[in-house]
Amino acid sequence: MMKKTEIIALPGDGIGPEVTGVAVEVLKIVCRQHNVELSVKEFPFGGTCYEQYGSPVTDEILDECKKAKVVLLGAVGGPKWDDLNADKRPEAALLKLRKELGVYANLRPIKVYPVLAGSSTLKKEVIEGTDILIIRELTGGIYFGKPRFTSEEGGDPFSVDTMKYSRSEVQRVAKVAFEAARLRSGKLCSVDKANVLESSRMWRKSVDELTDDYSDVKLSNMLVDNCAMQIIRDPKQFDVMVTGNMFGDILSDAASMLTGSLGMLPSASIGGKNGLYEPVHGSAPDIAGQGVANPLAAVASAALLCRYSLKMEEAAQTIEEAIKSLLQDGLRTGDLYAEEPGTRLVHTKEVSDYLINQIQAKEESAV
Ligand code: NAD
Numbered sequence: 001m002m003k004k005t006e007i008i009a010l011p012g013d014g015i016g017p018e019v020t021g022v023a024v025e026v027l028k029i030v031c032r033q034h035n036v037e038l039s040v041k042e043f044p045f046g047g048t049c050y051e052q053y054g055s056p057v058t059d060e061i062l063d064e065c066k067k068a069k070v071v072l073l074g075a076v077g078g079p080k081w082d083d084l085n086a087d088k089r090p091e092a093a094l095l096k097l098r099k100e101l102g103v104y105a106n107l108r109p110i111k112v113y114p115v116l117a118g119s120s121t122l123k124k125e126v127i128e129g130t131d132i133l134i135i136r137e138l139t140g141g142i143y144f145g146k147p148r149f150t151s152e153e154g155g156d157p158f159s160v161d162t163m164k165y166s167r168s169e170v171q172r173v174a175k176v177a178f179e180a181a182r183l184r185s186g187k188l189c190s191v192d193k194a195n196v197l198e199s200s201r202m203w204r205k206s207v208d209e210l211t212d213d214y215s216d217v218k219l220s221n222m223l224v225d226n227c228a229m230q231i232i233r234d235p236k237q238f239d240v241m242v243t244g245n246m247f248g249d250i251l252s253d254a255a256s257m258l259t260g261s262l263g264m265l266p267s268a269s270i271g272g273k274n275g276l277y278e279p280v281h282g283s284a285p286d287i288a289g290q291g292v293a294n295p296l297a298a299v300a301s302a303a304l305l306c307r308y309s310l311k312m313e314e315a316a317q318t319i320e321e322a323i324k325s326l327l328q329d330g331l332r333t334g335d336l337y338a339e340e341p342g343t344r345l346v347h348t349k350e351v352s353d354y355l356i357n358q359i360q361a362k363e364e365s366a367v
Contacts, residue, residue, distance in 0.1 A: 010045035014283025016074025019298035030315040046076025046090030056093035073278035103269035119260030136248025170206035177242035178214040191243035263294030266301035275309035277301040294333035322358040
């Protein structure tokens with residue numbers, strides 16, 4: 001008998017609907033192959049939701065997301081909504097959704113596909129073979145700490161932000177990282193600034209305390225300044241990395257440039273039983289509606305959804321193998337295309353058709 005699962009899709013704005021459309025189709029097929037009947041409820045989100053309801057997200061939509069626990073998001077934003085008040089802007093919906101779902105661990109895989117190694121600004125021999133999973137704490141640290149204010153002292157204005165981490169906050173995200181390391185090479189690097197910051201000393205101590213529970217994982221600690229340098233110098237030394245909110249924000253953007261294209265980067269934000277999956281890129285208004293967007297970041301996000309929320313590792317790998325095979329066969333959307341022998345410029349629809357055929361062919365060969 002087929003198991004039934006429901007997820008929410010929030011395609012959003014710009015190229016959001018174009019890329020999530022492909023991801024949903026792929027998801028439905030791999031789920032069916034693994035005896036899961038996937039139903040996908042779709043709601044407007046961001047600018048499109050504002051147009052319909054006068055708000056970038058409604059309480060009803062947030063409730064549906066919390067009920068379903070698993071959300072696949074496209075992207076939000078666009079020039080049309082840039083002048084709205086902060087609480088009406090599409091981005092406000094995104095922050096509210098992350099907070100309401102309590103997704104405290106943001107996972108960003110940084111994988112350099114061998115055939116795209118030439119697309120990065122860094123030397124091919126440095127980045128080839130890179131496969132890092134950065135796990136960033138998402139709901140604590142300096143972006144949320146109180147007090148937070150601006151004041152004045154003797155005519156000199158000043159501002160205060162607070163970097164605060166509790167043991168439980170650190171350990172819940174560290175556990176996600178240890179678990180992820182177990183599924184990969186068993187190596188985890190925790191990044192902090194423990195030589196200077198109290199909150200980092202708490203971070204390091206809290207992570208270290210978990211080592212008895214994860215004796216099969218080899219834990220190392222690294223200072224964030226050294227880490228920023230090592231990511232560029234020798235990215236292959238890293239496998240799973242865990243760090244606080246601000247350090248993770250900066251390191252993951254720096255590391256994303258190893259891959260060469262924004263259109264390739266997926267992300268997963270998880271916490272408790274909830275999961276929010278979205279490509280790292282935005283709504284790309286400059287190419288929206290033309291059918292030329294690269295859907296691979298959204299499709300790779302769907303693979304993460306299978307891995308972390310549906311616990312269907314084989315399905316995740318099927319999707320990831322189809323992406324690899326598409327790139328090996330030379331199909332490139334505009335963001336990746338450079339005139340090279342064996343490559344071909346394609347539209348979103350061709351990418352979608354290729355992935356679906358590839359995944360279905362795998363099923364047939366298994367029968
Ligand atoms: P962007 O990521 O939308 O686009 C940057 C460049 O990359 C553009 O030239 C775009 O065409 C290209 N690009 C991005 N994704 C692509 C894809 N899948 N295929 C092919 N090309 C792709 O960033 P931006 O232009 O700075 O922002 C546009 C809008 O998106 C803004 O309103 C911004 O606020 C919003 N935004 C949303 C998110 C999100 O929803 N998570 C993230 C970043 C930006």
